[in-house]
Amino acid sequence: MFCVVADHALQMSVIQNHLWLRAALDNATHGLVGLWSWAVVIGLRKKSDLYEVLLAGLLASIIDLDHFYMAGSLSLKAAVSLPQRPPLHCSSLIPVLCLSLRFLMWIGRLKDAWCSLPWMIFISMATHHVRDAVRHGLWLCPFGHTAPIPYWLYISTTATLPHLCSVLMYLTGTRDVISTKHGVAIDV
Template sequence: MSESKAEKLIQSLIRTVSLELLLLITCLSGDHIMTLSNVKKSMWAGALVDNTTHGVVGALSWAIVIDLDLDPRKIVACLICSLFSMAVDIDHFFAAKSLKLKAALSLKNRPSFHATSPLLLVVILLWILSLFLKKIPCLKTLSLCLIIAVFSHHIRDASRHGLWLPPFGETTPLPIWLYITSTLILPLLIKVIYQNFVIV
């Protein structure tokens, strides 16, 4: 291995470890802020903190996958992943058939975008489609971005409500250690897939 390749590998490793630490801090601090009395008392504050945390977790997770540097395209990609992760909660308003936050947060059942198993089907279909539409290479990247954005959202929610896996039912709420560990491991696993099957 040449010196330049070794240096690049070390720099990439340092970036990955740094981003993993930021991801851990984001999860712990976001969840801690949600427990503060001022946040608990305000429906708007709680929703803002929760959704912002989802967005930051999504951005940092994708940053790990693509080995974020100062490339503007990579920064934009992280912002897009962040928006995808936050957009999952839009289904609360769809299910409530209202733009009122109180109605969106008072649902008796979980809305459709919070179902994990259908997402797997969408990702698999996108991946298969990418094999036939080779002129559209972004389909593979999109499928992995969706995994990061939506799975990280679902895993974080699962610490309170469990994972919803229709038609198989729901899991019990994930212990904090499992939720944190899963959140940290997910981007590392997707990074391996990204580097071996997407980057050419």
């Protein structure tokens, strides 16, 4: 529901006519979708979970900083009129980054405190990419771009992704570690 309302609000002429306002609200929407998605994944059981949820929202938002990097400028006009997509918008990067981070954590024997970080990055990046895919498609380098995805697919994917992530975390044992960290027992 939030995505539909936010996307309709972003289409209002008062917002469309102001580049900074449109960019700020679009980026805030990315952050809130990432924040909310991670909240669904972990559940808000303790006050400290709020920090994780806020981090997920921040991660979903900061992806757009690569527009300024590619533009080589802090000019918003330059950042939104790039001839090609910036590097953090490559959807192929998501599994590579998350699996590499998980591998590095395994090598470094980092467990409990950081076990959910690759999943958080996955949710933050995936929700951002899926939302952008309505306008631009997905960039699956080195294969190219997909056509823009239908709006219904964006909404259903955004609604389903946190639950799928939660199941995958359970299947990989990450959910057990998080539950132990939060003092919650899961019976199967």
